Amino acid sequence: MQESPLTVLVVDDELPLREELRLFPWSSCHAELVGEAENGEEALELCRKLVPDVVITDITMPMMDGIELFRSLKKEFPLTQVILLTCHSDFEYARDALRLGALEYLIKVSLLDSDLEQALDKARTTIQREHSHKRSELDKQRWQLVKIWNRYANEQLSIASVPVEVMDELKHVLKEWQLHFPIHFTRLHIHTKAEDEMYVHHELQAIFSEWEQSSKVLSRWVQLDKSDYVIFNTRPIENAQSRREQAGWMMNGLQTALEQRLSFLSEAVRLYATLSEEVPNESVMFQALRQSAIAPEAPFYDHSGTIYDHTLLPKPVAGSMEDQIKQVYTEQFRLALAKSQEHLARYIREEFTVWACSKRPNPDELKVWLLSKHKELFKDGDYMAEDKSRQRLSEARTLTELTTAFTRELEAVVGLKSKCRKEVQHAKQLIAEQLMEPITLTSIAESVGLSSYYLSRLFREEVGESFNEYVTSLRMDKAIHLLQTTNMKVYEVAEQVGIPSYRYFSVLFRNRTGVAPTDFKKSY
Secondary structure, X not given: OOOOOEEEEEEOOOXXXXXXXXXXXXXXXXXXXXXXXXXXXXXXXXXXXXXXXXXXXXXXXXXXXXXXXXXXXXXXXXXOEEEEEEOHHHHHHHHHHHHHOOOEEEEHHHOOHHHHHHHHHHHHHHHHHHHXXXXXXXXXXXXXXXXXXXXXXXXXXOHHHOOHHHHHHHHHHHHHOOOOOOEOEEEEEEEOOHHHHHHHHHHHHHHHHHHHHOOOOOEEEEEOOOOEEEEEEOOOOOOHHHHHHHHHHHHHHHHHHHHHHOOOOOOOXXXXXXXXXXXXXXXXXXXXXXXXXXXXXXXXXXXXXXXXXXHHOXXXXXXXXXXXXXXXXXXXXXXXXXXXXXXHHHHHHHHHHHHHHHHOOOHHHHHHHHHHHHHHHOOOOOHHHHHHHHXXXXXXXXXXXXXXXXXXXXXXXXXXXXXXXXXXXXXXXXXXXXXXXXXXXHHHHHHHOOOHHHHHHHHHHHHOOOHHHHHHHHHHHHHHHHHHHOOOOHHHHHHHOOOOOHXXXXXXXXXXXXXXXXXXXXXX
């Protein structure tokens, strides 16, 4: 990933010098001048808004001089590098500041572009080194928290059973993270296919670390288990509405970043978040973490991006659908079918879906029951087609997928399958044309004039598979064709169909054909 330019704030009470520095070729040094201030107080306020990487400041200024500003910056923004501008008479002050941690001092009267360029290079190197050290320390602290959680998070354990030294270790990490009780946290749940987990978590952690290293985002994170992360905000948030808005911003940012970085995945990553209750002290931390977990069935019923309040988390579902409920809905199915298959399809999409979302029966039980209804309805159909249909039902990952697969078959039987809307047809055309490039739901949705959410829903309803599944299917079709008809190497074929990871391409190809791409190529 390309490194961001250094952001620079200039502080000097002399307008001519500020004007001179505006003309400096910042972009050629991979830097950006983001602001100016006339004195230390004004500069400190700007730093709190802009959090620059580098502050170039005069020493002698009214209201708050450069040395006092430097001390304040080191306290509030320890990673911000300070370059001092001095006159000859300021040398002693400058040397003192260097001993305290200032990066460099430059003499105003003889300041050359090359001097400033060298100072910026030094700042960049120092920032990279300090960020690397900070990442290493944070990773150690994260590992400490995970070990504590894995050992002492059992619901049967009381806080009294946790050794004092372990609680001290927990307190130490939280103190290092500048977390002061009472605190709140956001628990993020990641729902993705098993073969995608490695790629998703690698990119997620890269994104979190980028946010963490940026002083603009005041947060700390830890991976709690293979699908959940906890994000702590190091600055208190005023109210529940603000916390929800920030969580929404975080979810949107993550979803967009993952879509851009992992556009080749065969299934979109789904994200869910829980806003914790207020945690007054360390003694209730484990309890708060346990209470923030979402039910395993939630991703089946709720759409990606759902944010739960800790008091409104979906309750765990019952073990099975009661026989009485099955009898009631079997009768409802029979009555709807007596009118027409079209009426039954509408009943499943509407009333049955509303009931399922409300009662949230066990997804596996629901699938088994619907499969039994499917067998009754299509017992005289083609065996191979039935087998494929049942596989789609049993592998449905959401209620929408389950009911869509069922109703599409009902509508197809009576010839009710409608033509795709023009936006969906246009989307399919764009996908075919851009197959070699990174393709995202967001970019295609923008091109056809629909929201991402609406296009995703239309794809499922009208094409019969998700957006990502459709893209992957086309890519595998093209890969098969290229391996059969060209002398291209397997990694070249992977690139031609828009999948930059050879390993991931091999997994998708084997899932589609049952053999590795190298073995497939040998047979032609």
